[in-house]
Amino acid sequence: MKRSxxxxxxxxxxxxxxxxxxxxxxxxxxxxxxxxxxTLAALRTRWDEVKTDPTTKELRHLAAASDPDLQxxxxxxxxxxxxxLLDAVATSRANRGAGTRAPWREKNYRPLSFTKGYGWRITGxxxxxxxxxxxxxxxxxxxxxxxxxxxxHGVPAADWGEIRLCxxxxxxxxxxxxxxxxxxxxxxDPANIIxxxxxxxxPMTIAVETPDAYEITVINGRAARAIKHRRNNAVADLxxxxxxxxxxxxxxxRYNQAAKHARAHANSSLRNIxxxxxxxxxxxxxxxxxxxxxxTGFCRDSVYAVCDxxxxxx
Numbered sequence: 001m002k003r004s005x006x007x008x009x010x011x012x013x014x015x016x017x018x019x020x021x022x023x024x025x026x027x028x029x030x031x032x033x034x035x036x037x038x039t040l041a042a043l044r045t046r047w048d049e050v051k052t053d054p055t056t057k058e059l060r061h062l063a064a065a066s067d068p069d070l071q072x073x074x075x076x077x078x079x080x081x082x083x084x085l086l087d088a089v090a091t092s093r094a095n096r097g098a099g100t101r102a103p104w105r106e107k108n109y110r111p112l113s114f115t116k117g118y119g120w121r122i123t124g125x126x127x128x129x130x131x132x133x134x135x136x137x138x139x140x141x142x143x144x145x146x147x148x149x150x151x152x153h154g155v156p157a158a159d160w161g162e163i164r165l166c167x168x169x170x171x172x173x174x175x176x177x178x179x180x181x182x183x184x185x186x187x188x189d190p191a192n193i194i195x196x197x198x199x200x201x202x203p204m205t206i207a208v209e210t211p212d213a214y215e216i217t218v219i220n221g222r223a224a225r226a227i228k229h230r231r232n233n234a235v236a237d238l239x240x241x242x243x244x245x246x247x248x249x250x251x252x253x254r255y256n257q258a259a260k261h262a263r264a265h266a267n268s269s270l271r272n273i274x275x276x277x278x279x280x281x282x283x284x285x286x287x288x289x290x291x292x293x294x295x296t297g298f299c300r301d302s303v304y305a306v307c308d309x310x311x312x313x314x
Contacts, residue, residue: 008161009182013144014175021139025112025174028132028139029167031070032110036081038066040103043085056086073112074131080113111166111177120163128157130165139165148182155180171264188291195294196281201225203277208288215288219280224273231266235259 017025042062046054054062059082064071071078088103114120114130122143123129130139146155161179168175195207203224206217238259245252285293 007182007185008179009149011146011149011155011178011180012175013146013178014173015141015144017139017141017174020137021141022174024132024137025139025165026167028073028112029109029165031073032077032081032112033107035063035066035070035073035078036085036110037106038070039063039082039085040106043089044104053089056082059086072133072136074114074119074133076115076119077113077132080115081110109167109169111164114163114165116161116163122157130163144176144178146178146180148180150182168264170260170267172260173264186286188286189289190291192288192290193292193294194285194288194290203274204281206281206284208284208290210288217280217284219277221273221277224270227266227269227273231262234262238262 039059039062042065043054043059046052046062060079063078063082085103092100092102112130118131120128120130123140126143127140128143130141132138143157146160147153148155159181161181163179164177166175166177167173193209197205197207199205199221201221202218203221204217204219206219208215208217238255242252242255242259245255285291
């Protein structure tokens with residue numbers, strides 16, 4: 001997707017695929033993972049032999065030299081694999097002091113990327129078509145409804161950007177990650193500062209200086225802890241039952257599927273809670289016209305001792 005100065009957000013939309021598209025999507029995700037593995041091996045071989053990084057063009061040539069079956073993907077999907085690998089290398093080098101390794105792990109599955117104007121299009125009958133390459137049948141599905149979480153208004157397909165088709169292994173479901181334009185970020189005062197202390201029990205403790213005193217907001221995180229506790233107990237009980245079964249048996253597969261369902265349900269609930277916490281913090285910053293954030297290391301008790309003012313708990 002071409003970058004611009006506009007603001008973008010990513011909407012995660014669950015979708016259902018029919019039999020032919022379901023199979024084609026799974027096979028394409030495996031091919032994308034195979035192409036990643038081939039390109040990664042070629043990159044590491046070049047490091048061993050030449051001791052230098054290839055350019056983007058050279059790495060694309062290395063990716064194009066893979067098995068012809070792995071090339072049965074859209075051209076922009078293959079370019080996205082190369083770009084993601086280069087981004088991973090750059091990130092590992094930027095964080096080398098923290099012990100981050102260069103990319104090395106092989107993948108069995110990889111999401112599919114479709115760029116605007118090339119990888120996806122709206123068909124004449126109002127369906128979404130995701131291209132898998134020239135002379136290959138694409139993935140067709142019902143046109144998803146995208147809502148801007150900032151404005152709560154629907155987003156037309158003309159404003160969509162890059163789309164990624166992702167598979168949730170635990171939830172056994174597909175979802176589209178659709179980038180789209182959104183309303184401009186409000187202009188806030190950079191001179192005003194908000195202090196945020198991340199925690200475990202309470203995910204955020206926020207302090208904002210007001211004309212009269214300090215306003216403290218404690219965002220409660222006990223709901224998330226309860227979800228994790230319930231998930232851990234359920235998965236532990238199921239694993240204990242699985243240990244009594246023969247691995248791969250029918251009953252073992254049933255318990256394994258139940259454990260995946262418990263993890264998928266917990267992940268969905270935790271994602272919703274994280275979204276609510278971040279929205280609450282952003283809302284406080286906008287309310288107080290704050291643009292500068294200071295991530296502090298103070299504990300909640302010290303905040304109470306220094307700022308004995310209004311305390312709000314959510």
